[in-house]
Amino acid sequence: MAIQGLGPVGGFGSGTAALERALVTAASCPHLTPVPSFSADTAGLEAFVERKTLRRMDHFSRMAMLGAFLALEDAGRLTAGRERLGLVLASGYGAARTTFAFLDSSMDHGDVCASPTSFSTSVHNAAAANIAIVLDLHGPTITVSQFELSVPSALLTAGQWLTAGRVDAVLFGSVDEFCPVIEYGLQRLHADQNPPPPQSSPGGTVPPGEGAVFFLLTRVGEESRYGVITDIRLGTVANGEPRIATDAVVVVNDQRGAMDADTTAPVPAPAPPRAVSYTPVYGRLPVGPAFDMAIAALACRHGLTAATRNHAEPAAHPIPPPSHLLNAPSITCLVLGRDNTFGLITSSGRG
Template sequence: MIAPLITGLGPVGGFGAGVGALRNALAGESRPEAYRVDLTPLERYLNRRATRRIDRFSQIGLLGACLALEDAGLSGGDLSRVGLILSSGYGPLRTTFSFLDSVLDDGDCLASPTHFSNSVHNAAAAHIGIQLGLTAPCMSLSQFELSVASGLQLARCWLAERRVDAVLFGAIDESCPVVDYCYRRYFGPAGERLEPWVLQRQTAVPGEGGCFMVLQVDPSAGRSYARLDRAEVCGISPGPKSTGSEDAPWVLGCDGHAGIGPRYAALLPAGSQVAAYAGLYGALPVGQAFDVTIAALGLEGGALYPCDPLPEGLAWQPAGHLGSTRVNCLKLAATGWGLVGLESV
């Protein structure tokens, strides 16, 4: 299978918007006070009139898409051969529940048509395609925590089949009062901060945001962060048996959920080099997209960014300088796993 280049990145989260904001957060120069997205930077690309009927979920996607295309040097160019793949674990939650509220409050006849149209899962992809002029194949995927690996797997297939010349891949999830209520109801009050390495105790704090990336095959595509060498999804086995490079460091999707955390400890052998960055973006189904973005930045610079220190009792080693040319990004879910492998250019 072809290994496309990652030529543009567009991260959006509580840390800010863009590669520069993410680098600053990773370097410890800033840390989000809350895992909520500020959409003010979107006004650089689209005026308020164009976005006034577009919901928050889709606006997060539009901001990430514009940032990724700009980073890849494709803004304003011919995008007719750029495919769009959008992944989300939960979809437009705020809009969906707002529509349901309008049904309950006003009945079927007076339910909000705007909320209804934006609550459809592929509405965000439609908004992105219309605003940016994307006319190539478009797909929306939802596979909960495995949505990112599934979407990147499809992107590799499209490029291998030459359906498109490039793929704009994005992953978005948002928080809402219903999610906050569910966290309190099922997990108890949220702690003061998410602690990725506390595997046995619930510390997850709901997050929101999106990560977009441009994938291209053409080696003359300008600057490249890394190659997407592997994208696999499995809904049965507890974890991957082989990564193709056993000495490669792991970026783990540990996001404070005690129901999943112990499985990481059982899966990886002692001495494994690991990192986890959920403390920067919060707990959300598409958190693996942030991990892939951070791993790509690390491969470009030759070292993974520092993260929360490992506590005593975990027999792993902190990942730092990359002695390997690969990085594995692993996300475990309730019934499976998603693995994304990157290699240096």
């Protein structure tokens, strides 16, 4: 699949320029809330959508909507026809904050007086539905939720649609929001764990994050602005899997232990030759691999000097990467999940 447009939204800001700035300067920082987190600002959405349309739209849908518009704008297709444009959305938790708000209203006021607005926007497909309505999409729409493997799983669907000719392009996106209730539960889960989980898991050094990343994808035959996605795999860490090219840069998103207290899954063997982590830029969240995809796409386009750190180091703060990161023939985004599972997305600028 060829990447034509990119729309990132997160604690670093919104748009590719904001993401690049955070990568170069490591300027992304947690906001002071009861639980420090990388919070996303959706104020920029009003440049694309009227306020009256946004009035009943929750934060979850607004992040996704902003990411979708930014990707279309970046690709120069804001006004292009959308008759054969599909929409695939990945989310690990869905509209968690809105879901708990609905449950609170039900417990406080009873079923009869529970908030109908919170209920309608709490379903996982609400963000995709809002995007499809506002953009007037006529192609297929689906939301995929598989916790930490949501991004590679949903990306497989996008690729199948393009291969089968169901659509001419796919607006592929991912979104997750920070939810204090979930964060509290995860912290309690790991309260007595020693040693703590990996750096991208609760108890590690990286605060939780939220945000959305969207990509406009077309078939490989078309000229690509951000490189091409050459491989997508899901599997179990065993018998030498996942197999990764020895000359590839590997962007690791380690989510082992994010959903349970068992973090004993072995690190893939053979170990990635050049493994880095960008989680300190956007925070930890189930759809973090999509942010890694966006960073890989930027690197495939024109290279960048990104703030990162060696995956094996326990340092809490990012450090500049080795220079060979910029000249790698391919970049593999690897997510490690619970029960020894993994997802792998490889992209290259040589499409």
